[in-house]
Amino acid sequence: MKATQDHPIHDVIVAGAGPVGLFLACELALANCSVLILEKAQDPHSPLKQLPFGLRGLNALSVEAMYRRGLLQELEMHKRIKTPHVTATAAQDAKPQAEGHFAGIQFNKASIDTSQWKYRLSSSTDTQLFSVMEELETVLTRRAESLGVTIKRGLAITCFQQTADRVTVQAGNQSFEGKWLVGCDGSRSAVRKAGGFEFAGTEPEFTGYSARVDLADPEKLKPGRNVTETGMYLKSQPDYIIMQDFDEGSFHNSGKPVTLEHAQEVLRRISNTDVTITALHVATTWTDRSRQATTYRNGRVLLAGDAAHIHSPLGGQGLNLGLGDAMNLGWKLAATIQNKAPEGLLDSYYTERHPLGIKVLEWSRAQVAIMKPNPHARALNAIFRDLMDTRDGVTYIAGRIWGINTHYSLEGNHPLTGHSVPNFEFDDGVKMGELMFDGEGVLLDFNGNGLLKRLAAEYGLKYISGSAKEQLGITAALVRPDGIIAWASDNNDPDHNELQKAAGRWFKKQTH
Ligand SMILES: Cc1cc2nc3c(=O)[nH]c(=O)nc-3n(C[C@H](O)[C@H](O)[C@H](O)COP(=O)(O)OP(=O)(O)OC[C@H]3O[C@@H](n4cnc5c(N)ncnc54)[C@H](O)[C@@H]3O)c2cc1C
Incomplete structure (x- = not known):
């Protein structure tokens, strides 16, 4: 197809209007690239993007990324959520507790030795904040559209062909042309599959469940997170339950819908009670399957976000990793398109981001390993608890969870090379x-x-x-x-x- 006014050749076609695709599109458009997003879902709203299902923890790097593009003040939800999962639906007028956990073991924020983070200034942005998928996507969609990004919904990409100077993308019965294509189309990425990217990793240990339910006898379940002989359940609100059933992901992989009877059977077994579910409103499953694309680029096609890496949502890292991909890739791809890139700039997207992906996958596997319902895992779990009670232990864990220690191995002698720039406050108050x-x-x-x-x-x-x-x-x-x-x-x-x-x-x- 020849480019015409009705069918322009976009600089970049982004597959997927999830948070990563939207953020990447904003970065590209900010650098004056023309961007088309093709999104499979017609409707951007879904109960799974709303509270309590859609709650997402952003780490220090994501908070900085939003701040550095003037978007932080547009995220309102964190100002109203006091403690995630506990008060998520009963939004309150208080700032959230910035805290976190490793394999369900909460760390004590007060014990952190912040002197180890000598380049973190008092003017730094928060180490963590809570957002909700729907709010994040709404804010990013608004920004993308204001920067001139075109978003077409209800169009699922099925395949593409690339030549030396462009990519032709098939979505529904239409085709679109771009100089580049970036697959931000989530864990089951059609772009990744059509592009023949290898997706290497490990199979799941468990099926995770998130469900909104009515319980006849809620007092039979202990509040908070409970690791039991057979799995884990978390009751954070009267009608919201999260469970981990170590079935090697077989229920999730079966593709069967979660019925009330099934949810009750799993909950009774894991909690070792005869608790009764009287209604199942919404339920979804997930696993700890961990996979990562072995390369993030094939010619004019790139991957970012869940399309490039998946892992257990334990400890909330996936979105942060994906937003980091977008922040890293946006300016490099824009410079490449505009002939402003020095040799090898675009390749540094992979060499910088792939190692961070490996680390996050390992981080999530380590958590699963010490949560398994067996004596060996429990023994390791106890040692971790002890280590997390030490000052160095909690500082290390918090530094990893919040992303404070994250950096790239760049050439250069100064210890700050490859790190995020401190939020210096100039004498006139500007940061x-x-x-x-x-x-x-x-x-x-x-x-x-x-x-x-x-x-x-x-x-x-x-x-x-x-x-x-x-x-x-x-x-x-x-x-x-x-x-x-x-x-x-x-x-x-x-x-x-x-x-x-x-x-x-x-x-x-x-x-x-
Ligand atoms: C229960 C749970 C809790 C989580 N908690 C956290 C947390 O606290 N912190 C954190 O950092 N991460 C968390 N995550 C992970 C996080 O949600 C994901 O990593 C993040 O949503 C990935 O964003 P994405 O844009 O790459 O993919 P997605 O959010 O999956 O978006 C992909 C988009 O692409 C679209 N799409 C799919 N196929 C096509 C196609 N063929 N053509 C066009 N469009 C397509 C989809 O409709 C979707 O809009 C959690 C995940 C789960 C399941």
């Missing part, structure tokens, strides 16, 4: 994150050095000078559009050669 709303690369110069200003202009970077309240000993830093420090210096006379080399790794010199 670093607020200077990143436009998604540009930044050269930060606390010493007002004229040479750095010239270099910023050469590479098309935003030059920011001025002093900050807490500078952490840093005199200058090069910050990528995704907020990652590509180079930093503590020296009053920063090494220009090093800076020039670092700039050239991520940005192309301007030709005019």
Whole structure:
């Protein structure tokens, strides 16, 4: 098909208007790319995206990502949820408790040794916040549309063909053309399957259930999370139950619907009670199947979010991982399309994101391993409890859950290289994150050095000078559009050669 006004060739076609596809589309559109999202579902609303099912914990990295694009204040839900799962439906006017768990073992936030996080400033954004899928998607849809993204719903991508310069995508009985295609179409990704991506990993240990029910005798169930001889159940609200049944995922894989009788049988067995369910309103199942695409790119086709990696939702990491993919990929793909990318920039999407995916999959497998209903797992679980009672133990666990220790292995000597830029607060009260709303690369110069200003202009970077309240000993830093420090210096006379080399790794010199 030839491109016409009715059938334009988009820079990027994104498969899926889930949170990752929407966030990626926003990043691309912010960088002036034309983006078309094709979404399978006609209706963006679903009970599974609403409370209590749709509750999602965002970690420090996702909170920063939203903040750095001016979206944080649009997320209202966290201001009303006090304690997730406990008061989720009875939204209250209080800030949430920022806390977390590993394999159901709650950690004590007060014991964290924050001195180990020496680059986290008092002006940093929250370490965690609670959102709801529907709210997140609504906020991101609004932003995407305001940036000019076209979203077509009710169109499931079935296959595509790619040539040297474009991808033709088939959805329903229509076809669409893009220079690039990104599969953000979730765990069963059609793009991943049609693209022949290998999806390697491990099979599930359990079927997880989330269900809204009426109980005749709720007092028979203990409140909170209960690990039992046969599994785990969590009763957080009178009518909401989460269960883990270690059946190697067989019920989930059977594709059978959850009936009241089945839910009751599983609940009775796991809780070792004769509790009675009188009504089953909504129920869904999930597993801990862990798989990751062995490559994230095949020619002009890329994967991000659940399309690239799946794992148990325990400890809530999947969405965070996916939003991180989008933040990492957006500016790199835009620069590639606009011929502003130095050699190898797009490949760094895989080399940076794939190792983080491995870590998250291992994190979720480790949790499953110590939750299994057998004596060996219980023994390990007890050791973990002890370790999580130590200062170093809780600091390590919290750092992993909140994403505070997450970084990329980038070339460079400064310890901050590859880490998220601290939220420096400048003397006029403006914070670093607020200077990143436009998604540009930044050269930060606390010493007002004229040479750095010239270099910023050469590479098309935003030059920011001025002093900050807490500078952490840093005199200058090069910050990528995704907020990652590509180079930093503590020296009053920063090494220009090093800076020039670092700039050239991520940005192309301007030709005019
Ligand atoms: C019970 C549960 C609790 C969770 N809690 C957390 C948490 O607290 N924190 C966290 O970080 N993560 C959590 N997760 C994981 C998180 O929900 C996912 O990782 C996240 O939704 C992935 O986003 P995505 O956009 O990649 O995929 P999805 O949210 O699955 O979106 C994919 C989109 O693509 C569309 N689509 C599918 N096929 C096609 C097609 N062929 N063509 C076009 N469109 C298509 C779908 O309709 C959908 O809109 C949880 C998951 C579950 C199941």
